[in-house]
Amino acid sequence: xxxxxxxxxxxxxxxxxxxxxxxxxxxxxxxxxxxxxxxxxxxxxxxxxxxxxxxxxxxxxxxxxxxxxxxxxxxxxxxxxxxxxxxxxxxxxxxxxxxxxxxxxxxxxxxxxxxxxxxxxxxxxxxxxxxxxxxxxxxxxxxxxxxxxxxxxxxxxxxxxxxxxxxxxxxxxxxxxxxxxxxxxxxxxxxxxxxxxxxxxxxxxxxxxxxxxxxxxxxxxxxxxxxxxxxxxxxxxxxxxxxxxxxxxxxxxxxxxxxxxxxxxxxxxxxxxxxxxxxxxxxxxxxxxxxxxxxxxxxxxxxxxxxxxxxxxxxxxxxxxxxxxxxxxxxxxxxxxxxx
Amino acid sequence: xxxxxxxxxxxxxxxxxxxxxxxxxxxxxxxxxxxxxxxxxxxxxxxxxxxxxxxxxxxxxxxxxxxxxxxxxxxxxxxxxxxxxxxxxxxxxxxxxxxxxxxxxxxxxxxxxxxxxxxxxxxxxxxxxxxxxxxxxxxxxxxxxxxxxxxxxxxxxxxxxxxxxxxxxxxxxxxxxxxxxxxxxxxxxxxxxxxxxxxxxxxxxxxxxxxxxxxxxxxxxxxxxxxxxxxxxxxxxxxxxxxxxxxxxxxxxxxxxxxxxxxxxxxxxxxxxxxxxxxxxxxxxxxxxxxxxxxxxxxxxxxxxxxxxxxxxxxxxxxxxxxxxxxxxxxxxxxxxxxx
DNA sequence: GGCTGGCACTCGCACGAACAGAGTGCCAGG
DNA sequence: CCTGGCACTCTGTTCGTGCGAGTGCCAGCC
Numbered sequence: 001x002x003x004x005x006x007x008x009x010x011x012x013x014x015x016x017x018x019x020x021x022x023x024x025x026x027x028x029x030x031x032x033x034x035x036x037x038x039x040x041x042x043x044x045x046x047x048x049x050x051x052x053x054x055x056x057x058x059x060x061x062x063x064x065x066x067x068x069x070x071x072x073x074x075x076x077x078x079x080x081x082x083x084x085x086x087x088x089x090x091x092x093x094x095x096x097x098x099x100x101x102x103x104x105x106x107x108x109x110x111x112x113x114x115x116x117x118x119x120x121x122x123x124x125x126x127x128x129x130x131x132x133x134x135x136x137x138x139x140x141x142x143x144x145x146x147x148x149x150x151x152x153x154x155x156x157x158x159x160x161x162x163x164x165x166x167x168x169x170x171x172x173x174x175x176x177x178x179x180x181x182x183x184x185x186x187x188x189x190x191x192x193x194x195x196x197x198x199x200x201x202x203x204x205x206x207x208x209x210x211x212x213x214x215x216x217x218x219x220x221x222x223x224x225x226x227x228x229x230x231x232x233x234x235x236x237x238x239x240x241x242x243x244x245x246x247x248x249x250x251x252x253x254x255x256x257x258x259x260x261x262x263x264x265x266x267x268x269x270x271x272x273x274x275x276x277x278x279x280x281x282x283x284x285x286x287x288x289x290x291x292x293x294x295x296x297x298x299x300x301x302x303x304x305x306x307x308x309x310x311x312x313x314x315x316x317x318x319x320x321x322x323x324x325x326x327x328x329x330x331x332x333x334x335x336x337x338x339x340x
Numbered sequence: 341x342x343x344x345x346x347x348x349x350x351x352x353x354x355x356x357x358x359x360x361x362x363x364x365x366x367x368x369x370x371x372x373x374x375x376x377x378x379x380x381x382x383x384x385x386x387x388x389x390x391x392x393x394x395x396x397x398x399x400x401x402x403x404x405x406x407x408x409x410x411x412x413x414x415x416x417x418x419x420x421x422x423x424x425x426x427x428x429x430x431x432x433x434x435x436x437x438x439x440x441x442x443x444x445x446x447x448x449x450x451x452x453x454x455x456x457x458x459x460x461x462x463x464x465x466x467x468x469x470x471x472x473x474x475x476x477x478x479x480x481x482x483x484x485x486x487x488x489x490x491x492x493x494x495x496x497x498x499x500x501x502x503x504x505x506x507x508x509x510x511x512x513x514x515x516x517x518x519x520x521x522x523x524x525x526x527x528x529x530x531x532x533x534x535x536x537x538x539x540x541x542x543x544x545x546x547x548x549x550x551x552x553x554x555x556x557x558x559x560x561x562x563x564x565x566x567x568x569x570x571x572x573x574x575x576x577x578x579x580x581x582x583x584x585x586x587x588x589x590x591x592x593x594x595x596x597x598x599x600x601x602x603x604x605x606x607x608x609x610x611x612x613x614x615x616x617x618x619x620x621x622x623x624x625x626x627x628x629x630x631x632x633x634x635x636x637x638x639x640x641x642x643x644x645x646x647x648x649x650x651x652x653x654x655x656x657x658x659x660x661x662x663x664x665x666x667x668x669x670x671x672x673x674x675x676x677x678x679x680x
Numbered sequence: 681g682g683c684t685g686g687c688a689c690t691c692g693c694a695c696g697a698a699c700a701g702a703g704t705g706c707c708a709g710g
Numbered sequence: 711c712c713t714g715g716c717a718c719t720c721t722g723t724t725c726g727t728g729c730g731a732g733t734g735c736c737a738g739c740c
Contacts, residue, residue: 003682026732039684044733062691062732102500104570112599140476140492150492152480158490158498160442230444236576237595255577259452343711366703379713384704402703402720 007046009036011055012079014047015067019316022246024064069281072293072315076278080320085328089117093332100336103127103156107232110309110333115235117325120313121258123296125268126230127155127306127337129223130191137181139215144168149218153190155306155337163218165211177211180204181219190223231261231268238313246314247291257288258312268308273298273334276323281315291315295322299330299337306337347386349376351395352419354387355407359656362586364404409621412633412655416618420660425668429457433672440676443467443496447572450649450673455575457665460653461598463636465608466570467495467646467677469563470531477521479555484508489558493530495646495677503558505551517551520544521559530563571601571608578653586654587631597628598652604634611648613638613674616663621655631655635662639670639677646677 013034017025027040027047036043047065050056055071058064067075085093096113100106107124114122132153140148145168151159184200185193197216204212236258239251247254257263263286271277279294293315298305310326353374357365367380367387376383387405390396395411398404407415425433436453440446447464454462472493480488485508491499524540525533537556544552576598579591587594597603603626611617619634633655638645650666 024732028732040732041684041686041734042682045683048734058733060690060692062689062730064732102502135482135488136478136480138476138478138490138492142475142494148475148492148496150478150490150498152478152488152490152500156488156500158500160492160496160498162442234599237592237599239580240590240592240595250580252577252580255580259574259577364703368703380703381713381715382711385712388705398704400720402701402718404703 006036006038007050008074008079009034010043010046011050011067011071012075014050014056014065015071015075015079018066019318022316024059024066026064029064069283069315072280072319073283076280076319076323080323082276082324082327083320085324089325090328092117093328097332097336103158103337106156106333106336108234110329111232111234114309114311114325114329115238117329118235118311118313118318118322119238119241120235120311120317120322121233121238122235122309122311123258123264123268124232124309124333125265125307126232127153127157127300129153129157129159131189131300131304131306132157133187133189134185134193135187137178137185137219139174139178139181141169141171141174147174147215149215149222151219151222159222161218161222163215165214167210169211173208173211176205176208177215180208180212181215193223194220231264233258235311246316253288254292254312257286263289264312267294268296268310271296271298271305271308271310273300273303273305273330276327277310278319278323293317293319295319295326297326297330299334301334301338306334309333346376346378347390348414348419349374350383350386351390351407351411352415354390354396354405355411355415355419358406359658362656364399364406366404369404407656409623409655412620412659413623416620416659416663420663422616422664422667423660425664429665430668432457433668437672437676443498443677446496446673446676448574450669451572451574454649454651454665454669455578457669458575458651458653458658458662459578459581460575460651460657460662461573461578462575462649462651463598463604463608464572464649464673465605465647466572467493467497467640469493469497469499471529471640471644471646472497473527473529474525474533475527477518477525477559479514479518479521481509481511481514487514487555489555489562491559491562499562501558501562503555505554507550509551513548513551516545516548517555520548520552521555533563534560571604573598575651586656593628594632594652597626603629604652607634608636608648608650611636611638611645611650613640613643613645613670616667617650618659618663633657633659635659635666637666637670639674641674641678646674649673 013030014025017030017033027043030043031040047056051065054068055074056065057068059066093113097109100109107126111122111124132155134151135154136152138150142148145165147163147165147169149161149163180200184196188196200216201212236255276295276297281293282290284290284292292312294310294312296308296310298308300306309330311322353370354365357370357373367383370383371380387396391405394408395414396405397408399406433453437449440449447466451462451464472495474491475494476492478490482488485505487503487505487509489501489503520540524536528536540556541552576595616635616637621633622630624630624632632652634650634652636648636650638648640646649670651662
């Protein structure tokens with residue numbers, strides 16, 4: 001029926017108006033601002049149906065309607081065309097990200113860019129270690145029985161760990177160890193590095209056995225330890241804007257959850273390069289994120305995403321715009337990290 | 341005179357009460373809560389004088405008094421004894437910071453700890469490069485004419501830069517280069533590294549001249565570039581608490597300034613290990629920090645501070661408590677980084 | 681059958697008056 | 711020099727009222 005068709009159109013109009021004005025939207029205003037071709041009275045009837053179906057709700061008996069989480073969900077799934085970024089925005093992305101000097105810088109710029117583009121809180125995950133490969137391992141002696149292990153990955157990430165050796169080590173042993181480690185691990189995917197350890201222990205000369213064992217253990221901890229999956233967060237100032245109203249009362253729990261990182265990291269782990277994932281309000285299991293929406297996507301080549309990035313904001317957000325921004329930035333960052 | 345004596349006592353009482361209650365404090369309440377030994381009427385007279393001298397002010401004609409920035413200043417300089425941390429707090433510091441695995445982890449824990457201890461926004465500066473010394477330089481080949489330069493300092497910091505060589509480089513050259521660089525720079529303070537470049541160029545074998553020149557240039561950029569003086573920020577959730585009232589209207593400018601980092605970094609550059617520096621409200625030149633106070637101190641050994649750390653909060657803060665916390669944490673972090 | 685204009689109704693909210701409470705400044709007396 | 715008392719000045723709050731926005735429903739129209 002053209003009936004349902006129009007009703008969805010009404011929902012779309014409600015979402016759009018509410019997102020841009022933050023006021024519950026009434027039938028009269030809707031009829032004026034959109035060419036729906038029908039009168040306010042008809043729109044009222046449609047709205048009554050939409051409300052019954054749970055897509056919209058009215059905060060007070062005599063106020064306009066506001067989309068529910070379910071309404072936003074429908075909007076995102078069926079009603080919103082991802083709007084392409086403007087040429088100016090594309091240029092901004094390039095200008096912003098080019099000239100980054102190292103990984104930290106790339107991610108820092110990315111998060112600032114994303115925050116600025118979307119006016120939301122932006123989140124960028126460090127490239128997951130397990131999916132990168134070892135480019136180089138460096139061993140530096142910092143004391144008689146203490147070594148600093150530095151791991152450099154092909155995504156430009158650098159990890160370091162202090163290793164306390166059970167015995168004193170001399171310079172020659174350090175050089176040997178370095179050669180051994182690089183021979184064993186260079187080019188190996190971190191996820192598969194564990195498999196190489198037995199072979200390494202076999203080939204290690206007798207006098208290095210103990211040392212190699214100790215170092216390997218620490219190395220494995222470094223690789224497996226997920227605590228090192230870090231987040232870069234930016235644009236929290238955007239929360240202070242008008243959002244005190246968007247988030248029932250306080251933004252505090254949200255800020256705490258963001259600083260905690262662990263919640264967001266778990267959500268990030270589900271991303272998939274290429275398809276933008278939107279989580280709306282109550283769909284987020286974690287309590288602090290109720291009332292917030294996340295727009296995330298993976299970056300890196302489609303078959304092996306390196307990490308995730310996205311934005312966090314009130315459910316009342318510009319989904320099409322944010323989805324477009326997140327996708328565009330992810331694509332660009334993916335290229336940037338792939339080539340370096 | 342015992343006169344002035346008591347007047348200062350009144351100021352101290354006003355600051356203490358106002359900090360803990362956030363209500364303008366009146367003469368009657370003061371007399372009740374503190375043993376000043378005089379009647380409210382007398383206190384009123386003292387308050388009139390204090391107001392005339394600019395230490396306190398009343399927000400409205402018939403409200404209690406509130407300390408001015410000048411009042412807080414006097415309180416901090418003359419009236420507040422730094423209160424020692426409780427044993428539980430000391431234990432918390434140790435428990436929190438021990439077990440950190442690398443520099444990033446140390447600073448991350450530090451900032452969380454400080455935020456938790458003071459219930460303010462905490463800021464920790466990465467150890468300044470120029471005051472550390474080179475522990476090791478690593479050169480890794482990532483493409484025919486592209487090298488990755490990794491600098492490891494004695495404070496555990498790792499910096500990396502990509503260097504594009506004008507000519508293709510072979511593995512032997514990389515090894516030679518590595519040896520040359522380490523011979524020239526190992527143990528050298530970064531601030532003095534520039535002086536070593538000419539000597540390095542002289543001793544470099546002919547076929548490496550060009551490469552060494554390129555690499556040295558990048559290296560110098562890395563060392564001098566202050567953009568890499570980074571901050572770790574935490575506890576921003578504490579701003580969302582009641583502080584909407586403390587900061588006239590909005591915390592937004594403050595959050596923006598914090599993310600900007602540059603303002604805070606400049607303030608941090610003035611720190612001095614050992615003495616806690618307090619900047620109150622209007623004393624901060626930068627506009628966004630008007631209305632905020634900073635409590636900062638340097639960490640590292642007294643003669644050469646590695647960096648600064650501190651907290652940012654409303655002028656209405658517990659100065660003695662925050663000063664104590666900041667100092668204790670700085671001391672602990674200083675030890676931690678010195679020994680590693 | 682679906683759309684439209686009209687109408688009565690319901691609330692939230694802004695505005696204004698009245699009020700209570702807190703705090704002050706000043707003065708006269710101890 | 712301190713103290714108790716007193717008149718005065720505000721602010722924040724509470725309560726009523728009127729207005730406007732928006733709704734649901736109904737009868738009529740295409």
